[in-house]
Amino acid sequence: MTKKNWKVWGSGFALTASLLLAACGGETTESGEAATTGSGVDTEEVTEITFWHAMNGPHQEAITELTERFNESQDEYVVEEMNQGDYGTLEQSIMASGVSGDLPTMSQLAPGNVPDMVKNGLLVPLDDVLVSDTGFTQEELDDIYDGFMESSQYDGQTYALPFSKSTRVMYYNQDILDEYGVEVPTTWEEVEVLGQKMVDAGDNRVAMGFENSYEMEYETIARQNGSDFIDPETLEVAIDSPESVEALEFVMGIIDKGYARTAGEDGFFSGPFGRGESALYIGSSAGLAHVAPVAEENGLNWSTAELPTYNDTQLTLFAGNDLGVFASATEEEQEAAVAFMSFLLEPENTAYWAMETGYVPIRRSAIETEEYQSYLEENPAAEAAALELEYGMSAPIFVGHGEYRNELLNTLDDVLVNGSDEQEALSNLQQTTEEIISSNN
CATH class of the missing domain: 3.40.190.10 (Periplasmic binding protein-like II)
Structure with a gap:
């Protein structure tokens, strides 16, 4: 599969070091009360990954919709999204799983928690796998607002990508x-x-x-x-x-x-x-x-x-959450996670996410999509946030x-x-x- 064959969709912890010193290994096992969003393909021929998040209500509906669209858009990967409750519960789940070695492939992450996770060997740097046929082009990465990327980089490397931002x-x-x-x-x-x-x-x-x-x-x-x-x-x-x-x-x-x-x-x-x-x-x-x-x-x-x-x-x-990949993920799972991130940040998809949830688009080109421009005309209260994206920064x-x-x-x-x-x-x-x-x- 190459990226050009994907379907394009329009609108329509502080983590305590004592708990995290045990780095995890091996493949992720399935657990919890999550709903599975599969494409129905033979799982022996695809790479399956798990995605933890803290989205609820309309936000849950939107992330489920995008996950299903990704699964249906190609035949190499299947993402299983798992709601972990609110952000506090998500962080607690990550802390516990960091100790037990049962982390998911990827998760929503509060930017402030990323350095602690890196220090304890829980996150994988993404720089070597971001640009690929199934991931991003350099032009697409450069299209992400600079202020968002600031929260995704630590110690000279990229450990996360922006997603649910405000x-x-x-x-x-x-x-x-x-x-x-x-x-x-x-x-x-x-x-x-x-x-x-x-x-x-x-x-x-x-x-x-x-x-x-x-x-x-x-x-x-x-x-x-x-x-x-x-x-x-x-x-x-x-x-x-x-x-x-x-x-x-x-x-x-x-x-x-x-x-x-x-x-x-x-x-x-x-x-x-x-x-x-x-x-x-x-x-x-x-x-x-x-x-x-x-x-x-x-x-x-x-x-x-x-x-x-x-x-x-x-x-x-800027505030909000990023997406990171845990160090326990195999190379194939890392590739699948980056492919999913790339899909989520496609202009039409990050615009869809913004329109459905009240977050903001992550990429400049998303603002210019016909769907988002129509949305701004119909929802003038959303325009101020869009105007601020060029001069916003992350702490x-x-x-x-x-x-x-x-x-x-x-x-x-x-x-x-x-x-x-x-x-x-x-x-x-x-x-x-x-x-x-x-x-x-």
């Missing part, structure tokens, strides 16, 4: 903006102006809503303000730089002034925004499906826009990333809830982060 967007309530006679803000200064207007009017709504875990917004503003934060190449830490401290002081300032608030007991701000409790809200582009029903129920006139700039700089951080990954992120969340929570001094808190976080990176990398 970016941050700003949701806005047009009726509230009209009420105060302002345009959709494009800068944080304009957000402040709106916040002042609403406070002066005695409005109990706020201008901006944040998720309780607002670390991505803080890091985005810090980077927009010129901070390297954590440099992706050198892993040098600048969390307590003046630019970074200024960013956190800004976020705390607009909260203290009543211009913004976090989600609080709601957990996520999609609910409060959908109920009309804020003019603006920054959240994941994949949250469109959560905002839409609440907004419709409350009769909101809403859409999305690109993130506000700080210091005249456009930047957004750096390193061994110990999960421990670092826990420290970051605790620090930001301490500043928000207990009113700790921003400079002192970030200086402490700087020291802790440097220790984590130096002791693990």
